[in-house]
Amino acid sequence: MELQAVLMAAGGGSRMMELTYNTHKPLLPVGNKPLIWYPLNLLERVGFEEVIIITTKDVQKMLTPDRLKLDGKMKLDVVCIQLEGEMGTADALRHVQQKIKTDVLVLSCDLITDVALHEVVDLFRAHNASMAMLMSKLHEFTETVPGQKGKKKAGEQRDFVGVDATGQRLLFMANEADLEDGLTIRKSIMCKHPSMRIRTGLLDAHLYCLKRCVVDFLVENKNISSIRGELIPYLVRKQFSKSVNLPNNKDEVEMSQKMEGQTNLEILGSCKDEELLRLTQERSCWNDHHGDMSEAYHGGKVRCYVHIMEDGVCYRVNTLAAYIEANRMVSAPKLIEDPPIHPSAVISECTQVGADSIIGASCQISDKTSIKRSTVGASSTVREKVKITNSILMNGVTVEEGCNIQGSVICSNAVIGRNADIKYCLVGSSQRIEPDGDLKMSRDWPA
C-alpha cells in the first residue's frame, strides 16, 4: 500500500463560533453538503479506498454513509478523541500511530478544493521527499461579511513562504507572528539556493504527504503538538541543518542521540536510504540545481516540496468570510455533480430561482419568491413573496411571507417572522426573528 489518508475532523472552528456553537464544523452545510463531504469526495475521486477520520464522539454519530451521501464504497475508519485536553493535530496523529503502516496523507476537514492531487503526490514520490504540501494563491474575499462593519482588520498574520527557482522546493516558512525583528535567512540556505522567491499571498491548504519515518519521529518526540505550527517548520529548517557525520559505527551514534533524549530525524531517514538508491543517484546524470559543485539535493536527506496552485478552487473554511465565499464557489460545476436544485424540492411555478442557487432536498418554495445567488438548505420552508439574495439558509429554516433577506447567513432551524427585512446579518441556530423586524449588519446568536 502506498499512502494512507488521515482526515483531521476534530477541530472546533474557533474562528467562526457563530456557526459552530451549535453545529460541529465538519457538519456545517456548504452547498447543502456537510463540509466533511468535500475532502472525502476528493479522496474518493482520486482512488482512495480507506480513510482514517479523527473526530469527536458527537461528530462520529453523524458520520454514517447515507448521511454523508458518498457514492462510492470508501471505507471510513472513525477514531474518536476527547476534546477536553487540547489535542493538536500532531497529537492526534500520534494517537492513530498504530494504524499507520505506510506514508500518510493528512488532510483537514475544512478543505474544499479541486486540485489534481497527483501533482502533490508526484512531488512526494519522484523526489523521495520527506514532506510534500499543497498551497494556493490567496483569493480576496469580495462578499460582505455579515456583522462586520468596515474593512477587515489585518488580524490575520501573513505567512512568508520561500521557494527555490523551480517553485517546487520549499526553503523557508515562517509566520509573521514568529518574526519579531525581521526575516532572517541562514547563510547556508543562500549558499545552496542563491535564487529564492519569497511569497506572502499564499494559503496553506493543510494537505500534507508525510513519510512514515516522520510519523515515527513524531511518536518519539512528544513535545510536538501541531503539524502545521511545529512539525512543518521543523522539517523545513531540518533540510539545511548541518548533517550528522555518520560514523562507521551506527550504534554509537544512536546511543549518543538517545542520551540527548531526542531521536534525530536524519538517522531515522537515512536508515531507509539504501545502497542501491545511492548507487542509482551516483550513476544518474541528473542534478536538481546547476552552478555549484554539490550533488543532487546538495546531499540532503530531508526534502520538503510544495505544489502551489495558481488557479482552481481551494478554500479553507475556517472563518465566516471563507464560509460564505465557499458557498458561492461550490455552485461551480467542478465540485458538485448533482443538479443545483434537488429533485425532491417542491418549487411552485411562479418562483424565480436563479441558475446559481442551490436548493436542498425536501424544500418547499412557495409562489412569487425570488431566490438569487443563494443556498437554501434541506427541509427549509420559504413562504410567498420572499426575496432571498446572496444568502445562505441552512437546514430546516422557515421563512415567513414577505421577507427580504439579503447577504445574510441564517443558521439551521431558525425562523424568520413575516415581513422581516434582514440585510447582511447572521442569525444563529434556532433563533427567531420577530415579524416586521429590520436587521442590518448584526449577528444574532446566543453569545
Added chain:
Amino acid sequence: MADADETSKQAERNTNVGDGIAVKKQDIARAKNEGKELTKDEKQRLRKEKKQQKKNKKDDKGESEHENVPLPPSQAVVQCQSQKVCTSEKPAKSKAEQRAERRARQEADRAAKGKKGESAQQPPSGKSKAPPNELQPVVKRLPEHVQVDDPAAVRKLAKKLERQQIPVRSEYGYKVSLFSHLHQYSRKAPLTQQISIPSTVIHPYIVRLGLQYSQGIVAGSNARSIALLHAFQKVIQDYKTPPNEELSRDLVNKLKPYISYLNQCRPLSASMGNAIKYVKKEISNIPCLCKEEEAKKQLLSCIDNYIKEKITLAATTISAYAIEKISNGDVILVYGCSSLVNHILCDAFDKKRKFSVIVVDSRPRLEGREALRRLVKKGICCTYVLISAVSYILPEVSKVFLGAHALLANGYVMSRVGTSQIALVAKAYNVPVLVCCETYKFCERVQTDSFVSNELDDPDDLMVTRKGKIHLENWQDIRQLGLLNLVYDVTPPDFVDLVITDLGMIPCTSVPVVLRVKNVDQ
C-alpha cells in the same frame, strides 16, 4: 514431400491466383502424390508459380506472418484438406467446384490464422527474421519495432494495456514525419494522472520509478538498470504467492504489467531489457518445491549478484583496461555524461595519470554540465565546449572516450544523439575513438540508421527563455513547424577504433561473437 507441402501452402495462401494456375498446381500435386517424377514442363511451371507467389506475397504483406513459424498441426490439416481436394477432382472443373475448393482453402486459412493468433505474435516487418543460429535451434523473438502510425499496431497495444489495467499515455504535439512512427509524450502529462493515487494495480515502487524515468531524475543506462533491479527487489519482497499458483509462473505474470507501465513512462533501454530477461529467467528457474521465503531470498541475492557482476565489477574491469590506454599528457575528449567514462577518468586520476579533459555538451539536455562538475570536483583539468565547436577543438585532442547506451549486433554503437557526429569528426582528424561499454548492454537488434528505432523526447524542452522571453512558445500554432528532440543515434563501426568491455578490448565487429558466447553460457 517438401515440394508438395510448399505447393499446398501456397495454394491455400493465395486465393487471388487465377483458376488456371490453381488447376495446374493441383495437377502437379496430384502427379507428385502418385509418385511420378515431374516432367521438365511441370518443373518450369512450378518455378513460374513460385515466382508469382513471391510477387503476390509482396502485395499481401499481412500473409507473410505465416511463413516464419512452422505450424505442423495446422499445416497437416491444411495439407490433407488440399490433398482431399486434389484427389477428388476431375481435370476439367466446373466453376462452382473451384469456388467450393477456394472456400475450403479459405476456411483452412482462417483456422490456421486463429491458431497463429494464440501463439506468440511475430513482428510485422519482414526484416526482423531471426537468423538461425547453429548453436541455438530455437528462433529468438526480437523486440518489436515501435509503429505508432500503424493503427492496427496501436490498437493491439491498447488492447494489451487494457488487459493489464495500465492506462495509455496520449501522444503530444505534431511529430516530424520521418519519426511519426515513434511515441512522443509530454513531461507535463505524466501517466500518474490516470492511475489511482494509492496505486493498487501497480506496485508503489514501480510508480515512483516510472515517474523518475519520465521526469529524467533517473537518467543514464546504468542508473536506469540499477533502479529497475532495485524496484524489482522491492516487488519480490512484497510478493505473496496466491493459493494454487506457483511462484515461478505467477511472479513473471505479475511483472509483465509493471514492465508495460515503465515502457509507457519511458521506452525501455537495451540494458533494462537484458536485465528483465535475466530476472525472468531466474524466476522461471526456481524449482517448484522451493518454499516462498527461500525462493525470495534466492531471487534477491541473484539480483544483487547481477548488479555486482555486470555493473560494478564490470566498471572496475573496464577501468583497468582503459587506464592502459591513457598516457601522461593526454587530452581526452568526452561527450555528455556517461557514468562509465566518468568512472574511468576518476580512476585514472587516482592512479596518478596526468591528463586533461575536454567535455563536449549539447542542447537541450546539457548533460555535460554534470560530467564537468564531477570531474572538476575530483580535481581533473577540464575544458567545456558545445558540440558546434568540436571541429575547432579536435586538433588538440589525443583520444576520444565515448559511452554507449547499447551495442548492436552488427557492430553499430547506439548512444546519445551527437555521438556519431563526434566520431565522424574524430575520424576525419585521425583521432582514435574508444567506446566503453559493459557486456550487459549488448543487444541482438540490428540497425544501420537512427530513424527506424529511436526515442522522441518532449518537444517543449527545445523552448528556451532568453531575457524573460520564451522563444518558440507557441510552436503548436504554426502548422508547418515541427520540433524534434531526438535522444539516440547510431555510430557505424568504421568510426570506432576500439570497444572496451569487461571481456577485454575488442573491435566493434566482434560484438556478434560476444553475443553468441554469452548465449552459449546461458
